[in-house]
Amino acid sequence: MNDRATDSPPGRLASWEKRTEFPLFMAALLFLAGYAVRVLASPGTEPWRGVALALVCVTWLLFLVDYAARLRLSGLGLRFVHAHWLDTVVLVLPLLRPLRVVRIYNAVRYRRDQPRLDLYARVMAYAGLSSLLIGFAGALAVYQQEHGAAGATIRTFGDAAWWVCATLTTVGYGDVSPVTPGGRAVAVLLMVCGLALLGAVTGSFSSWLLQVFSREDDKRPPERG
Template sequence: MSDRPSPDPPARLTRWEQRTEVPLFLAGLVFLTGYAVRVLTPHEAEPWNDIALTLVWSTWLLFLLDYAARLRLSGLGARFPRTHWLDTLVLLLPLLRPLRMVKVYLAVQRRRDRPRLDLYARVMAYAGMTAALLGFAASLAVYHLEHRAPGASILTFGDAVWWACATLTTVGYGDATPVTFWGRVVAAGLMACGLALLGAVTGSFSSWLIQVFTREDEKRPPERG
């Protein structure tokens, strides 16, 4: 029997996250596709609705198994939902899975001693991809909630996409707005996400510029009096 100590929980959890990040991202796209089919196709469109429902529930089960594995590998027990609130949130609301980009952003922020453009460019690319996926998911959710509501101004999926673009970019024209309670909840969440994503992009780019300029100043020979 080997006397080598087993890896500590954080190390095991990190390895698990590294191995599952891409498969879970693809599963998130499958979930979003299934949800889109359920929302945008007529209820009598068979067998597409049944296939979409199977995709939605099977991918959510995969997310649940991943959450259980993270909980076990973390060694935190009942504290895991509180300390890993983002994992808990995206399990309960799988349409928010693109928000896991926040972890990538925080990882880059911790590497302040390496002002490499590719790291910050990666964050900006992830932010753009997150915005696109969240906008699409919010468009589906708002269209599903709004298009049959009395007095609704979002009547087509195109209206919902236009509303999501205006909300994410913080423009807010006001020509298309949710009228239902849950539609407005989705809108409030998308507003907060839009501000956070804009902050991630501008913050990353500003941090990279500041570090580059600081290093250039340090390399410059001192001026003679």
Template sequence: MSDRSAPDTGRLKEWEDRTEVPLFAAALVFLTGYAVRVLAPLGSQPWRDIALALVAATWLLFVVDYVVRLRLSGLGARFVHTHWLDTAVVILPLLRPLRMVKVYTAVQRRTDKPKLSLYARVMLYASLTSGLLGFSAALAVYHQEQGAPGSTIRTFGDAVWWACATLTTVGYGDAVPVTPGGRTIAAFLMACGLALLGAVTGSFSSWLVELFRREDEKRPPGSA
């Protein structure tokens, strides 16, 4: 007798492979809609309404994808804990760029594959994640900080400058969030910045080591 609750990893992987590109495109649409809602003036209709519709539609798409993943996994309520990143992305879709970090974990396990292309791919994905995450954080912080008493982030340009300084762990201190929501976003972005910076620098260092090792193997024995 088969266990109907056992995870169907084959169908789950097939679903993830098929939906990866469409969901990435949907994430860009969500980010665009959210950007219009945050940056467009209050009286700019119907663009703000269209942006709100795009945000709602893409968020609903993320929810449907999450429900399908949950059912295909066969884990039931355990899926929420074992796939915490997917759960966080549904609650806060602006975190969707963090799904690319899974690529870095997968690369570490594939030691039998050519490392040069994999390292380059990790650096590309980590850089893209940093850019999208920084832009998302700048939007979210600007949404929280604009008009707040004592805020030093008065324009979206200030928010972008703050996000760049935070992601690169520079932290000039000339633009800092003062609201509870803004500071929560800042703490999260600082942690992500350290992780992404470590992924990029670690992969680049490993790529250089691998490159030099291959060059040494090509030299004739006894050559200087």
């Protein structure tokens, strides 16, 4: 019966994802490292910029091969694009791959046979790691778009990192802001990610507090009339 489940399209897809998720996450980190070198290295630092560009292209091709394999194994045809919309977005924008850190955690846990963390601890860990990786990627992207533009206020990577912190936390000081179309597109993505991550953390923390207070009420002796 297990063989039949494994031979079915969902079983083959799950088996492929289990084997490739962690290596692809490492490839995503290599993509981010190559992109960082490409953006932050000065134009005269060859051959490192060329190596970084090759690394970015190779890792993106790995994402493309993985997407094509999963499309074929799923048996859904083009419906796979709609059913797995996050995978499609990540293929187009590999810098968003940290959003799939939830599946990375599950793959590592299954491989090492470790118990799952508490729900609230998982939410905090996912949100924290995702914020860190997406924030770094967003700072690189907006710095690449902005630092050479006329009238730009984001001139250094430090300016970009400060702007990302203010954007992801929904503070928005407004002292620096993107002026190019590409930089503003990055800003929109970071705003959406920031709201989603902040909402997840706030909701989880509120739920945890309610659970704690409920337990305290249950343990409290009944009041006398």
